[in-house]
Amino acid sequence: MAHFEKAKSLNEWMDQRLAVNTIKRVMQTEYWIPKDINFLWAMGMVLAATFGILLISGIFLLMYYKPDVNLAFDSVNYTIMSEVGFGWLWRHIHGVAASLVFLIIYIHMFTGIYYGSYKKGRELIWLSGMLLFVTFSAEAFSGYMLPWGQMSYWAGMVITNLFSGGSLEAYGLVEWIRGDYVPGDAFLTRFFMLHVLLLPLAIIGLIVLHFGTLRLPHVNNQEGAEIDFEEAAELYKNGNHKEAKVIPFSPVFLSKDIFVMGIYFILFFYLVFYHFEFAMDPVNFDPADGLKTPAHIYPEWYFLWSYEILRPFSKDLGLVAFAIAQVIFFSLPFLDRSPNVAPANRRGLFHFWFWLMLVDMLVLTFMGKLPPTDALFANIGLVAALTFFALWVALPIITKLEKKL
Amino acid sequence: MSSRRDFMGFALGGFTAVGGIAALYAMKRSWDPLPSVKAAGFTTIDVSSAQPNVLNVEKWRGKPIFVLKKTADMKADDRDVIVGSDRFHISIGLCTHLGCIPAYLADEMKFKCACHGGEFDSSGHQIFGPPPSPLEIPPFKVDGTKIVLGEAGPEYKKMLDAGLTV
Numbered sequence: 001m002a003h004f005e006k007a008k009s010l011n012e013w014m015d016q017r018l019a020v021n022t023i024k025r026v027m028q029t030e031y032w033i034p035k036d037i038n039f040l041w042a043m044g045m046v047l048a049a050t051f052g053i054l055l056i057s058g059i060f061l062l063m064y065y066k067p068d069v070n071l072a073f074d075s076v077n078y079t080i081m082s083e084v085g086f087g088w089l090w091r092h093i094h095g096v097a098a099s100l101v102f103l104i105i106y107i108h109m110f111t112g113i114y115y116g117s118y119k120k121g122r123e124l125i126w127l128s129g130m131l132l133f134v135t136f137s138a139e140a141f142s143g144y145m146l147p148w149g150q151m152s153y154w155a156g157m158v159i160t161n162l163f164s165g166g167s168l169e170a171y172g173l174v175e176w177i178r179g180d181y182v183p184g185d186a187f188l189t190r191f192f193m194l195h196v197l198l199l200p201l202a203i204i205g206l207i208v209l210h211f212g213t214l215r216l217p218h219v220n221n222q223e224g225a226e227i228d229f230e231e232a233a234e235l236y237k238n239g240n241h242k243e244a245k246v247i248p249f250s251p252v253f254l255s256k257d258i259f260v261m262g263i264y265f266i267l268f269f270y271l272v273f274y275h276f277e278f279a280m281d282p283v284n285f286d287p288a289d290g291l292k293t294p295a296h297i298y299p300e301w302y303f304l305w306s307y308e309i310l311r312p313f314s315k316d317l318g319l320v321a322f323a324i325a326q327v328i329f330f331s332l333p334f335l336d337r338s339p340n341v342a343p344a345n346r347r348g349l350f351h352f353w354f355w356l357m358l359v360d361m362l363v364l365t366f367m368g369k370l371p372p373t374d375a376l377f378a379n380i381g382l383v384a385a386l387t388f389f390a391l392w393v394a395l396p397i398i399t400k401l402e403k404k405l
Numbered sequence: 406m407s408s409r410r411d412f413m414g415f416a417l418g419g420f421t422a423v424g425g426i427a428a429l430y431a432m433k434r435s436w437d438p439l440p441s442v443k444a445a446g447f448t449t450i451d452v453s454s455a456q457p458n459v460l461n462v463e464k465w466r467g468k469p470i471f472v473l474k475k476t477a478d479m480k481a482d483d484r485d486v487i488v489g490s491d492r493f494h495i496s497i498g499l500c501t502h503l504g505c506i507p508a509y510l511a512d513e514m515k516f517k518c519a520c521h522g523g524e525f526d527s528s529g530h531q532i533f534g535p536p537p538s539p540l541e542i543p544p545f546k547v548d549g550t551k552i553v554l555g556e557a558g559p560e561y562k563k564m565l566d567a568g569l570t571v
Contacts, residue, residue, distance in 0.1 A: 154505070157504050157505075158503045158504055158505070158520075161503050161504040162503070166537070167537065169571060175438055176433075176436055176437060176438070177436070178438075179436060179437070179438050179439070179442070180438055180442050180467065181438070181442075181446075181466040181467050181468060182466070182467035182468055184442070184467060186438065186439065186442065190436070290464075290467050290468070290469070291462060291464060291469045291506070292506065293505040293506040293519060293520065294519075295519050296519060296520070297505060297520050311521060314535060314537065315502055315535055315536070315537040316537070318535070371519075
């Protein structure tokens with residue numbers, strides 16, 4: 001037993017047993033954040049808050065949801081929507097948050113790309129963030145199965161079929177994933193398990209890792225400037241708040257985060273109360289029917305760009321292209337050969353690369369929503385998909401040629 | 406001293422690895438389709454009252470099964486199932502591209518998939534779009550005017566051996 005003095009306050013009592021003051025210092029009051037940043041740096045906390053909202057609304061949905069192919073559809077569309085007091089609120093919050101979380105993830109990612117926040121020392125931030133993106137995608141897909149409507153069923157059919165590996169014809173693997181020849185009860189219950197337990201656990205773990213990877217390299221800034229955090233912290237602690245280039249994470253920076261969150265939540269609840277239908281596909285209000293394919297199967301908007309990369313090619317080539325598109329962003333810190341940590345507008349050709357990539361992914365997204373029958377749009381989709389890969393091939397070359405700043 | 410510790414380390418590591426692999430096997434088996442799911446795999450269809458060029462969709466193992474009685478002027482194919490004097494096209498009604506159900510256009514005598522525009526002729530051969538292979542033929546056995554799906558009869562085995570389906 002270690003020696004304990006009698007504590008004079010609750011705080012001291014806690015500090016003796018849990019080192020709360022050290023934790024507070026390391027994580028909050030002496031976690032220095034550069035001043036030279038803008039509202040885009042608040043997206044991380046906006047994401048954390050949105051995840052919290054997904055968790056809370058999910059808990060209430062879980063109280064009435066029934067993971068059974070005969071009961072699931074009605075438990076959502078009848079019980080939760082019209083019997084449970086404010087059940088509709090939890091469902092609309094959950095649906096809107098699931099959609100917006102991807103919008104913010106994309107903004108967060110492209111902010112990181114624009115300002116070079118994945119460069120030397122920050123690679124793990126990028127990699128853990130990408131792991132979060134992949135896990136969130138799996139979480140979104142598994143959640144989409146649960147209402148057991150037509151889109152749930154057919155998205156489940158199409159996506160699990162991808163695992164047959166085209167000409168490899170690994171139907172055994174597909175049936176193993178489903179636990180049945182087609183998506184059925186075993187499929188629904190296992191994706192329910194993934195959605196409410198395994199994947200959220202993984203996400204929480206990854207969020208901790210993602211925060212952890214940020215602590216030592218610190219947050220980037222608008223100029224990509226290297227900051228002597230020791231020196232800047234001394235200035236701040238001595239009361240030179242104006243000259244110091246940094247502020248403490250909490251409560252100073254967090255108050256700015258909370259302001260941005262406030263704006264975000266106005267938009268968020270506007271959508272929840274007045275425009276929730278954008279997150280609710282009408283086709284999914286028909287119960288799942290294995291003998292009737294909807295006229296046009298498409299994923300939610302946040303998967304459209306990679307879906308469009310799958311479409312214009314032959315089956316095997318499409319699968320390979322799709323698989324590469326899913327993981328290619330992981331390689332960004334290693335394909336970018338330039339040592340410059342600076343906003344894209346000061347990085348020559350990379351500036352064009354950034355905007356081309358952004359526009360290309362928007363084009364892919366729009367084309368992915370359109371039916372496959374129109375030849376003009378199919379060709380635009382093909383060009384956009386080829387551009388996507390051309391940009392990744394070009395990245396190491398143009399960044400190698402980049403002048404050192 | 407250290408060799409005794411090494412031994413303990415290897416022994417512990419070995420047992421943990423064996424237990425871990427055993428647990429992984431149990432987990433894999435728990436994800437397998439249940440025996441009851443596998444057992445409910447036979448469907449019998451009576452085709453004696455089928456009309457030519459009218460598609461009937463039956464259900465087998467949760468999948469749609471196309472049963473199309475061919476008209477006299479449709480081209481005969483090695484994949485046809487012969488029942489009495491009639492020729493039938495029988496296939497799993499899932500597009501071989503990504504598993505959507507193609508619709509049958511009786512006027513044009515072809516199947517068309519709405520998802521990605523793939524087309525198949527009345528023998529199930531792909532004639533347009535992304536499908537990489539013909540519509541698959543389910544295991545079948547001809548029994549008088551009935552067809553049993555899920556059981557591999559001699560006609561099916563012959564098609565399988567000839568590589569006409571997978």
